[in-house]
Amino acid sequence: MREVDVSAVTGAVRELCILANCTLPEDVRRRIQDCRAAEDWPVARDVLDQIVENYEIAGAEGVPICQDTGMACVFLEVGQEVHFTGGGLYEAVHEGVRRGYRDGYLRKSVVGDPLERKNTGDNTPAMIYCDLVPGDRVKITVAPKGFGSENMSQIKMLKPSDGLEGVKRFVLQVVEDAGPNPCPPIVVGVGLGGTFDKAALLAKKALMRPLDEPHPNPFYRELEEELLEEINRKGIGPQGFGGRTTALSVNIEVMPTHIAGLPCAVNINCHVTRHQTAEL
Numbered sequence: 001m002r003e004v005d006v007s008a009v010t011g012a013v014r015e016l017c018i019l020a021n022c023t024l025p026e027d028v029r030r031r032i033q034d035c036r037a038a039e040d041w042p043v044a045r046d047v048l049d050q051i052v053e054n055y056e057i058a059g060a061e062g063v064p065i066c067q068d069t070g071m072a073c074v075f076l077e078v079g080q081e082v083h084f085t086g087g088g089l090y091e092a093v094h095e096g097v098r099r100g101y102r103d104g105y106l107r108k109s110v111v112g113d114p115l116e117r118k119n120t121g122d123n124t125p126a127m128i129y130c131d132l133v134p135g136d137r138v139k140i141t142v143a144p145k146g147f148g149s150e151n152m153s154q155i156k157m158l159k160p161s162d163g164l165e166g167v168k169r170f171v172l173q174v175v176e177d178a179g180p181n182p183c184p185p186i187v188v189g190v191g192l193g194g195t196f197d198k199a200a201l202l203a204k205k206a207l208m209r210p211l212d213e214p215h216p217n218p219f220y221r222e223l224e225e226e227l228l229e230e231i232n233r234k235g236i237g238p239q240g241f242g243g244r245t246t247a248l249s250v251n252i253e254v255m256p257t258h259i260a261g262l263p264c265a266v267n268i269n270c271h272v273t274r275h276q277t278a279e280l
Contacts, residue, residue, distance in 0.1 A: 002136035003083050004280055006092035009140065012278045013096025013126075016142035017072060018104035020276040021064045024055045027210040028187075028248070028273045035185060035245040044243025048185075051238065051271055066272045069106040070144030072097045072126040075208065079135035090128055098122040109147075129201065141208060143275035149186065149268045152178035155200050158262040167192065167264050168227065174266040175231050175247070180240020183270035187211065188231065188250045191265040193257040203267035206251040208275050215252055224250045238271075248273075 032055075036048040058065040074093050084092075101108055101123040108123040127145075154174045158166050171190055178186070191202025215221040227250040237243030248271065257263060 001081055001083050002079070003085050004138060005086040006084050006089060007086055008280050009084075009089065009092040009138070010096040010099065012140050012280060013072075013074060013093050013142060014100040014103065016140060016276045016278055017097055017100025017106065017144070018062075020142050020144050020274045021066075021069050021104060021106055022062050023059050023276070024065060024272065025210070025275060027212050028271075029055065031211045031248045032185070032271060035248065039238075039243055039245055041237065041243035043241045044237045044245060047238035047241055047243075048245065055272075064104075064106060065274070066146060066270075067107060068109065068146035068148060069101070069123075070146045070274070071110060071150075072101075072123060073143045073145050073204065074126045074128050075139075075141040075143065075205070076128065076130040077133045077137075077139040078130060079137045080132050081134075081136040082138055089130075093126050093128055094124045097124050097126045129205075138280040139277065140280070141275055141277040143204075143208060145204075146270060146272065149182035149270040152182045153203070153265070153267045155196065155203075155263070155265040157196065158264050160260065160262050162262060164223075166262070168223075168230075170264050171227055171250075171266055172230055172234075174268070175236075176234060178268055179236060182268045183239060183272070184236055185238055185245045185248045185271045187248050187269040187271075187273045188227070189267040189269065190227075190250065190252040191254075191267070192252065192263070193255040194263060195257070195261075196263055198255065199263035199265040200267065202253040202255060203265040206253040207267060207269045207273060209251045209253075211249040211251075211273075217254075220252050220254065224252055 189206035
């Protein structure tokens with residue numbers, strides 16, 4: 001049994017909140033640059049140049065890439081041989097978010113009640129997703145999620161008879177409905193299977209997969225490529241100004257489901273696909 005003081009979790013979450021908001025992951029930067037090189041529409045090229053300049057300034061000066069510093073989504077993979085000491089794990093995560101958004105001068109965007117709309121003042125609570133895994137390590141991923149893109153996400157309980165074509169239609173329709181609203185070029189996370197809630201979680205987790213890491217299953221790898229081509233043929237383009245680059249990637253995650261169901265969730269992220277990871 002390995003003991004981990006929760007203060008280490010708080011410190012890691014604090015650092016990750018700041019880093020994730022100011023530094024775009026390398027795989028996302030490479031994909032944006034690749035799309036810029038392939039873009040032949042002058043307006044789209046200019047927009048992508050501005051996107052590149054923006055994330056380069058943010059990284060160099062330690063300022064947020066986007067004014068919407070998001071809701072802190074925190075993914076925990078906790079080794080079953082870990083014993084936490086010094087307090088509660090979830091409160092340690094909330095405190096890390098509290099400190100990160102305070103010390104990083106990040107915008108606080110969380111309201112305590114969805115109808116009363118009073119700001120909590122410190123961007124808590126975090127949205128925490130915890131998985132128990134083998135081993136004695138703790139993996140923490142912080143993914144700030146802006147709501148320009150989150151608001152464009154959808155879930156649909158398809159029928160098994162809808163099949164593959166129904167999934168394709170739904171994913172493409174969600175992107176078309178979103179149009180320029182989620183600040184394209186977007187990353188499209190798709191969750192297939194499970195239950196209503198599990199499909200949505202799969203779609204969000206799909207956004208964490210590196211853009212240069214295709215699905216290990218050849219069937220889903222080809223489906224990701226096909227959907228990406230179809231989306232980019234829609235011509236929405238960077239920030240909605242037209243062009244070949246509407247999406248940077250389509251990432252699909254799947255799990256078993258009931259014989260009577262085909263849950264399908266689409267979680268959209270803007271080009272600022274932020275996530276950073278640390279291990280304790």
